[in-house]
Amino acid sequence: MRRRRAISLASTLVASALTVSLAVPAVAASPSPHVTSPSRTLASPSAGSNQDDTLPWAPRSTPTADPSPLLRSETLGGLAAATASSTVHQLDVVIATPKGQKRTVQDSDVRSLVSDVSGYWSGQTNGRASFTVKTIKYVTATATCSSSSSADNTSVVTKLWTQGSKAVTSNKQDWWGGGSPKTGPAAREHLVVLYPFAAGDPHGLTTCNGMLGLGTTPTKASVGNSGLTFALFGASDAAADHANASQFYESRQSLAHELGHNFGLQHASMWWCLKGASDGAFSSLSCLMASYLDPYDVMGGGNGDKGIPALSGPQKIRLGLLSTAQRRTVTDTTALTLQPVPASEKGAPAGLQAAQVKDPSTGEVYTVEYRPSLPGVTFPATDLGSPFGTYDMGGSGDYTVDDGVRVMRLATSQGETSWGNWSKNEQAIVPIGPASNRTSYLPDGKTFTTRSGKVSIRVAAQGATASVSFVVHRKARLSVARTATTQRYAQTAVRVTARTATTNGVRPTGTVTFKDGSRTLKTVRTSSAGVAAYTLPKTLSVKTHSVTATFSPDAATKARYVEAIAVGTKVKVTKASAAASVRLAHTKIKKGSKPKVTVKVAVKGITKPTGTIKVYENGHKVKTVKLTSSRKGKITVTLPKTKKRGTVKIVAKYSGTSKIAAKTTKTVKLKVR
Structure with missing residues (x-):
């Protein structure tokens, strides 16, 4: 029996701008910290709030403003390079509690949270990255989140980062500076600001207007990167305390997610195209990026108390986590057997996890992987609502998420259309099927074909492994x-x-x-x-x-x-090469006589060469004649009367044509008595 999450997709057209909001009602049985947040408007540069957006992290010498309407243009710099041998990341944790609110978080809660997140990332990276608590500081927050639907709490978080960095550094160094580039953490060091859930908000829907976390993201992905992180945090994971347990699970997913941003990863989302197309260019005005709508990836919606989902193939490849035996580049028509993506790379069976194929026409790369059942996860059979507005595209089952073979792409550039915006390298599921009934997986016997028609991917069977064939035109x-x-x-x-x-x-x-x-x-x-x-x-x-x-x-x-x-x-x-010669009728003549010479031009392959012949005496031109085809390359020329006794040096020059190269004869000597 397949476990399903059906999400209805709809759109609302307001004036000339298409407003897209991501709003999915909370489901208590399977809380999702990013999917279940309040809506945000993607069409207007000035509207909306951040569920979990990222801030760019760039060197101070090259500050760049992020074009996304939901991201600020602040930049950070001065990150130290991580050494190849280091694996443990140090977390400077600051608990920022609003004035007048009772602090419920203790050191043990923080260490329990970090221990869970460290175990997750150590498993995903096969021990190449883990986390430990370096310091824990408690401060009264100098800025507080607003639950107002019009609030942009990003500025609140940046103020808390400034406050937190001063709290954990001996010289009260400001790592953020209200938007001014500062030094930033050292290699494999992260500043983590934890902020309490508001009373009566177990899933973080209202505390910061739906923003559960925020993190800085470097341009190049690496498990050695550092950064700044913000996340809501509850208390223990005690089953008897459902509110605190829910908050703990939300915090665990959020912190793991934000640290993924610190590594350089973007969101795991879904790429939705209209007009019946299941695959569209990232420059298409009829497609949009539905962020977080991939609960199978830590950088997507997540699964709350069901555990932190494993990284998908494209994310692992960007971080350099897959060996040559675990990834394959498909260049020709072939069939492969995919192993299921493991919950942890530690002790995972060897075998192919991700196959990448490049469309020979568009140049875009598609990654295929096999996702098995998530332990303990049962997707609700009921519709979760209409996250894209009020116009239903075809029923409550527009988009169904489930186990199976997935086809994914990475956004090739930063993008924004009237439908929304996305970041470069944001991972997107390519939904399969007609617009009224699309799935996150490729069913047995079904074929996905890229928009160019040059690549087709077909699932033959799925079980312990998945048999997938690739046709590359x-x-x-x-x-x-x-x-x-x-x-x-x-x-x-x-x-x-x-x-x-x-x-x-x-x-x-x-x-x-x-x-x-x-x-x-x-x-x-x-x-x-x-x-x-x-x-x-x-x-x-x-x-x-x-x-x-x-x-x-x-x-x-x-x-x-x-x-x-x-x-x-x-x-x-x-031009054809020519041979030319000149021959005297008499080698000795009397003064006043007219010498005669015969000039021959021979061209291999051309029996009747034409052109002009010029005859020179002692370097002075004395005669010019035309060589016509009727001459067949031979002509006799009578020169002017000789005026002086002595030796006369005679040479002939053949001018050549557009097809035959010019040629000069050897010099012959005439004696005049």
């Missing part, structure tokens, strides 16, 4: 080789060879069409080894030619999802 791998980079007009020719390489498990065969620019030269069928060759015409014009080999797959190759591809190369055609 890939362009054939094709290389082009030349016997030379140049050829001489009419004399030499370059042979171009196109060769396919194994693509999607086969050697592509078909035809290759060779083109000179847009002009088709020849279509050649490949051999069984995927080779097609063609010798270029010797008569290609003198210039640099763009030669393209376009492979077209045959039916057998198409059946393996291999597509056509064109690969180009350059071939330079130079």
Whole structure:
């Protein structure tokens, strides 16, 4: 029997702005610290409150304002680099109690909370990150949260960070400074401000207007990062005290979540597209990021007292937590067996947890993993409400969350549309199915296809493991080789060879069409080894030619999802080389006679060269004649009368043409008596 959480999605259009609010009523049987918070408006830059937003953490030398309407532009800097060998993170914990409110939290409660969170992160990172309490300070809060629906409590938290950092440092150092960049904690050190739940608010729905936590987030994800963290905190996890137990579980989930932000992780959410599309570009105006709607990830909604959910594949990969045996990059059509994502990496069975495939058309990466049942978690069968407004998109079961194979993406950039905003690297489930009945999982026998149509993912069976097949429509791998980079007009020719390489498990065969620019030269069928060759015409014009080999797959190759591809190369055609000679009719003549010379021009491949011949005596041009085709490369020239006795040096120069290179003869000597 499948455990389900159905969430109805709806939208409200107000004037020209689309307002999206995330509001899910609390469910006592399975409290979710982030999903069950009051609504926030994503369309207006000035409206709304933070459930659990993050603040950017950047070096002081390069402060950047975050474009998200719900995030402030404060930056922090000066973080020390973590050493590769260190694993334990130090927590400076400050309990900030509003004036007049009785403090119920003791040191033992704090250490119990940190112990649980440390055990979780140690398990997720296989011992690469754990937490211990360095200091605990108790202060009277200088700023207090407001439960007003219009309140933005982010400024309250930043003031508490300033107060807390001064309380835990010997020189009363201000790590936050009201928005001014300061030094910040040392490597693997975190400032944690814990703030009490208001009376009668066991799930944190009203204490800070639904904000259960806040954390700073560095640009690059690493388990060695530090940061500032805020979380609501109750007292013990005693089962007899339901209010305090609920608060403890909320705090445990929130603190683990916010420390994930300190590591550099963004939210685990859901990407919802309208108009029947299940997959849309992050730049699409008809899609939105529904933050937190992934209760299977610590960076999502969570499961309250049912335990902190494990990190998803994309998050683990960003933190470098998966070995090469636990992750696979799919490049060709293949079938894989996925192991279930373990609750803890410690002692987890070896095997493939996450498969990533890159869409060859859009360049976006999709991660696939198998989520088993969450121990002790039973999703309520009733609808949790309409978190996106009042217009129902198709019924109470618009979006169903359950176990199974999941397809996820990471936002490729910071984004904001009229539907909402999101952070770069925010993880998003791609919901499967029609808009009226989408699921967080891919059912057995069903196929998900990316919006480009180039990648399809299909689940064959799910049980102890999941059998998943990937179809990747890939362009054939094709290389082009030349016997030379140049050829001489009419004399030499370059042979171009196109060769396919194994693509999607086969050697592509078909035809290759060779083109000179847009002009088709020849279509050649490949051999069984995927080779097609063609010798270029010797008569290609003198210039640099763009030669393209376009492979077209045959039916057998198409059946393996291999597509056509064109690969180009350059071939330079130079002028034909010529041989030229000059011969005297007589080597000795009398003064005043007219010498005669015969000039021959021979061009291999061209029997009737044309051009101009100039004859020089002692360096001075004395005759110019045209070499016509009728001469067949031979012409006799009568030179002017000789005026002086002595030796005359005679040379002939052939001018060449657009196709034949110029040539100068050797010098011959004429004696004038």
